Amino acid sequence: MALVTLVPPLTPCAASSASRDPLDAVPRRSPGTHPGPAAGRRRRRRAGGGAVSSASSSTLSAAVRRLLSDGPTPRAFSALLKAASSASPPCPSLGAQLHAQAVVRGFLGGEDSTILATAVLNHYASCREPGIARKVFDAMPRRNTVTWNALIKGYAQAGRREEAMLLFRNMKRQGRHVAPDRYTFPALLSSVGREVDAGCMQELGGSLHAHVIKAGLEKDPFVGASLISMYATIGTLVDAKVTFDQMDSLDPIVWSSMISAYVNCKEEEGALLAFFNMLCQDIKPTQFVYSSVFSVCGSMSILEMGKQVHAYSLKSNTEKDAAMINAILTMYSDCGCINDAWKVFYSNDNVNAISYNAMISALGQHGYPKEAVEHFRQMKLAGLMPDEVTLLNLLSAFNHAGRVHEGLQLFNSMVDIEGIKPMYEHYACIVDMLARSGEISEAMKTINGMPFEAEAPLWRIVLGACSKHRDIETGKKIAEMLFEIEPYEAANYILLSNIYARLGRWKEAEKVRNLMYERGVDKDDAFSWIEMGQRTHRFGVDDRSHPISREIYKNLDRLISSIKVAGYVPDISFATHNIERDRREESLYYHCEKLAFAFGDLAAPSGGTLRIMKNLRVCGDCHCAYKYFSLVTGREIILRDNQRFHHFNRGSCSCGDYW
Template identity: 40%
Template sequence: MNRTSFARASFLHRATFCRTVHTIKNGRNRKISKDGVPPSPSPPWSSVLLRLVRNNNVEEARRVLEGILPFADAQHYTIVIDAYSRAGRLREALRLFSEMPAARDLACWNSMMKGCLNCGHLPLARHLFDQMPERNTISWTTMLDGLARAGRIAEAEELFLEMPQRDIVAWNSMIFGYCRNGRAPEACALFDNMPNRNVISWTAMIGGLDLNGQSEAALRLFQQMHAAGEKPTSSTFASLLTACSNVPNASVGAQAHSLAAKLGYPHDAYVSASLISFYAACNQVDDAQRAFSENGRKTVVTWTALLTGYSSNGRHREALRLLKRMTLAGMRPNQSTFTSALNSCCKLEALDEGKVVHGGVIKVGLDLDVFVGNSLIVAYSKCGEIDDARMVFDNMPNRNLVSWNSAIAGYSQNGRGRSALEVYRDMQAAQVRPDEITYVGLLTACSHSGLLEEGRRLFRLLNQDTSLEPKLEHYVSMVDLLCRTGNFGEAEELIKSMPLEPNAAVWLALLSSCRAHSETETAIRAAQHIFDLDPQNSAAYVLLSNVYASARRWNEVSETRTAMRRSGTAKTPGFSWIMLKGARHVFACGERSHPMAKEIYQKLDWLAAKLKTCGYEPELGSALHDVDDEQKDAALGVHSERLAIAFALLSTVEGSVIRVMKNLRVCGDCHSAVKLMSRILGRQIVLRDPSRFHHFNDGSCSCGDYW
């Protein structure tokens, strides 16, 4: 029905309604039946009410119901009660249910109970179920499904066993419940004992096994289903292809694609999206693109599947371009779309693009969505804009554990340890229980800010919490904190007492701080442990060589480098980069191949002169070569981050923030030099290394020199 026809129909119904009500009220033209009861008014009011609620005209439906009160029956009330429930207006639905003069039939009781469950009021639904004068299979199954969805699987089991009659829907609901609550063995046992199965039973079990990490078993079950002659539905194919993605199994997925095409399902939105996701999971992005292009009826689900596929395969520019195409095509992105797009912004360190995506989020009204909010917090944090991340966090009307963890991790990454602890205190006040990820963020924040006592206290709390189990990441963070603050003996004792087998990362945390504290013997012991675990660990060779160089043990430096070459291990080359107008400009130490190399080195000379005027003295210990001091000074002056900063001075607006990324840890000399640069230039410089962000401003760094 087009808009004009619908408007005319609505007008006619309202006119008929008004005439009928007027006739009823004034007692005119009423025909009386033989038993003295007036006939039901015309037109059929169930159809009128259904049409109104389908077009979201709930209030008008309520007025119609009130107007036909002498003749309204339970069916009429059920239509309006159900509409209120679907709109989340449970209070109005309950009031109408309690006040209805007509006798409540079974359908009305079931509808009200289902409404309570849909609105998240399980106790009220259970109360209604217990009060029902009679029940049918729908009543039992509705309550069973509600308990299972709420995770109250033991109560669902009891209800299932109490059912006087169990139809196939009840059996399927119980299978769904078991799978949804991580009880795959019980689901399998129930499936095996079913007196009858339908395609929903098979699909539930296939999807349930995959959900519980048994994707291979899900694929085998589909083969059994096919052998049994059961025809799969679009939901079956969606579940099967998801399992193929999780394995991944390209062969079975291709066969599923062929069978889906034979049965006419590839143009189904969810099958198409599952196909796209499957090919992306198998790193076959071109095939994912082909599956997208072949689907003539593109939906937000298929667009999002392709965008996520691009993002998960490192094709982030294409992901962001696809988001633009999607919006130009008039498609409204959803939470998953924006989450994947923001992930691509993070990987590209593309702050400007991230802000554009944030604008799109606001435009479609998803800025208050908790999942999108979490992604925005992560995106801004990973681009060094922690204040914007905090603004998003503060504006979220609802937060989950991921929200709190993202805020804590964001402050940790940006060197704001005390702010991370403040968020943790707010989290405790909100009575949100921390998990293992929370403690990783907190211990890392303490490590990056030198908060030794607070870190020790948190580590004790973690070990005292019987619901949590310390992981290797927690020990890495704690060892790092102890070493950064000079407590090497305590760090070694902690490693020895670990209930877990220490891995290379734990020993690297010990080794990486040895040079700054002249702990040569500790470094040798830590390096040996790493070589025992990973003989080709390039970071261990480089760190040990640096420790020897700081101690001026040049023979050992030479021996370490020789051993590194013999092991076939290559040193990771250091480089820095800066994003400018969507282009990535990369610089290596002493880089002279850049088109603006001449201007960059002139700017470096100017900066060097300004630094000396301000009393800068190079930390020659950071130049780890057996050469004279003049050569060391020259080598330090052309480190990659300094080249990137010089390029930024030539290419960006005066007063804007300079953002530099670096693949290796910033050396002590560059850290001191960039602090002074921020004062000389009057500009904020944000430098990110693999561990964290350094925010340089007016001669100081956010890390407090605990880098």
């Protein structure tokens, strides 16, 4: 399909609002510029999240001291235990102290101590200590539904599903005075996960759904939302949709769960349509809904829709939390608008570690390693502690820029300087960094020295580097291993075939492709897309299905002639079939990303920026052609492939020809 209308525009009033850039109110800052010292001080004041958490802890400690000196009551103990459980993070030592004092003062163990004992139990459950919570439970002379729910939730949250289910069965045997309610089922449903035995999970989920219906809670928004989320988790979106339709609810929590279910099941268009149906029924979206929709707009790279949703959120005066702001930032970045992502970051009054992580990741993907390092420095100056994600994003920024020395230096200092032990993902990033730079033997040494067993995707990264650097011997060994591990993964065959093809060893290349076809392995078709207004135009290789296909090919032929005059020479090593040279050159002209650019050049005003997306990695010949396209047309071209962003301008690319 060449032309797709994704979703209808927002309501007329929202659309008129969206016609103005929702970011116009914020001064634009471009990559490479930084706030002055005063702005840095403002940023540090805004970002002082650590002070709030420590103040909360000290406030609780002071309240406990006052309680113990003023003759405490069981109700006061219960209130403070609840506060200790609700703190972020919970205060386990404070709760244990309160528990001990309640025992010493004789407040526990009596017939009327159920409320306080339940508060103690709930505290331990919230602190992921279901074993201790169970001891408190067993010692209680009387229990109610709240008590059972607290213990079931504690086991479920600790990942101990079997024990949670056993407690549920025992609860049902207690009689009507402790019957399961709207708080029992969400805890149980949240424990149903996507595991190897999918059939078992579906059976368990269906059984719990039957219990919900028997209890008459199937239309309860709280329970219904949990059912929808459970079905999405186990991958049965149809059942989630049926549950949603049967509820016929206007509760925003239910709609939020359905939109999230579409997102989790990779049904992005369904999520957008659900969002628009929500607006049509005058249901105000929650912050979580907006975060999900921004995530969809980013993953689909539909900028205009993302702008409209952003404008609508501003018009409806939706209060933004940190997660929503970070989702907006990531959406603009994923759509190729790094300047707009930058503006969102600097307009945020509640910058936290996640905000910095999102910005560092965006800068790395767009090829701004210096700016990523500067944000890392600002983050530490603001008193925010880097975490595993921060360092992974920074390593990725070095990786995309080919700054191997700095990447290795950061990796080797993680434990000593940052106090963070490298995880599998950090090792994988270093392997990718070394292999991408041509240090394939060092990449292999790193794999062999990892405290983890390398998984197939990591070996495939090295195989891709072997294809780039034409290391046939290492490539053959890795490919043969991958054929055993993943016999139906097309990329393994294609990468090995490409090594042979680039070396001119056509018989071996054809043999690998024949093996692939004999095993019935289907490869992913390459396609590119470009958004124009409310429509997305998609192109495959040598695609002639677009309504103005004839004009597109005519324009592409003109562009190819122009860039050849400017110095472009087709790189026929990227033509992977053994045909005559002229035909190999011609086969390169009609790659999907070239067709998308030729269409964009026709449809967009002269000299305007074009944003083009591709589902696979851009080939070397198209990358070279795009540099010349930007030179002869005077356009900035932003290309997103499945690895990173490329900003082409005046004949050069932001990646420095390293990707």
